[in-house]
């Protein structure tokens with residue numbers, strides 16, 4: 118409908134839909150037309166190259182061996198993925214010089230160790246160390262960090278990233294037993310409006326390629342919007358763990374749902390309080406999912422030999438569980454300080470050559486008794 122600028126001209130309306138015209142959507146009102154482009158340049162492929170013939174074994178990747186590289190987009194090194202998602206790791210060296218738009222999927226970024234701000238067409242979000250940023254496909258944004266380098270995980274999801282349905286009532290509201298509430302989700306705080314006609318570049322990811330678009334105006338020219346599509350932040354430190362008398366299975370750690378995978382947060386918490394409880398997990402036969410864990414510190418109860426920044430991949434097909442001694446050592450503990458991000462995928466993940474460069478080749482031996 119007609120919505121006019123102070124000079125009488127129309128604001129430009131844009132529907133931001135993510136699943137045809139039946140899924141979540143927002144409507145934005147722009148000073149300029151989002152279709153106005155004065156140049157584009159093909160920047161090249163960013164398609165991950167997966168290794169097809171890797172043997173089946175447990176993996177341990179040491180991200181401490183990464184060197185600072187690129188910005189929050191160009192510095193992403195894809196380590197693994199499948200048709201549902203990719204997991205990229207970054208040790209970010211530089212600030213983003215341009216805006217970015219990912220049209221290939223939703224992004225869930227986990228910012229390990231810096232604060233900063235995310236400017237976007239929906240407004241600005243201030244983020245802190247330990248924040249997840251959930252960014253719907255098509256969102257134009259730029260991250261600026263307070264300090265560099267920054268460790269970051271970037272999960273790119275081909276389906277939408279959502280709040281698990283079982284945490285919500287029939288109206289979509291989070292239930293009281295969910296491990297977080299709406300209060301913990303932080304949408305954009307303010308909407309700075311950039312009306313200036315100044316050439317601005319937006320790097321677009323689509324079809325696994327990067328293309329640099331130049332607009333004759335600043336792309337954050339939205340004067341207002343409403344709807345259900347917008348980025349938000351959620352702090353891993355605001356996740357309120359569910360604890361029990363006896364071992365609680367991994368779904369209690371679930372934070373987000375994606376098609377073909379889940380994202381979970383393992384947070385400091387009180388441990389199982391039955392007098393005969395074993396407070397670390399059982400062995401798991403694991404024929405149903407690949408499990409990837411990123412350790413934000415070195416205090417993970419069931420793991421030995423991992424470091425802050427380690428990634429473990431326990432693939433489907435072989436059991437995994439606590440290393441020898443970990444179960445006995447944990448008995449009697451009343452709390453854990455572990456902090457980790459986990460992605461469990463329904464379909465097997467394939468590694469990249471970049472992942473193998475970070476690998477601790479001896480990890481599979483860490484279950485041998487007496488070592």
Ligand SMILES: [Fe+2]
Pocket residue numbers: 401408437
């Ligand atoms: Fe597991």
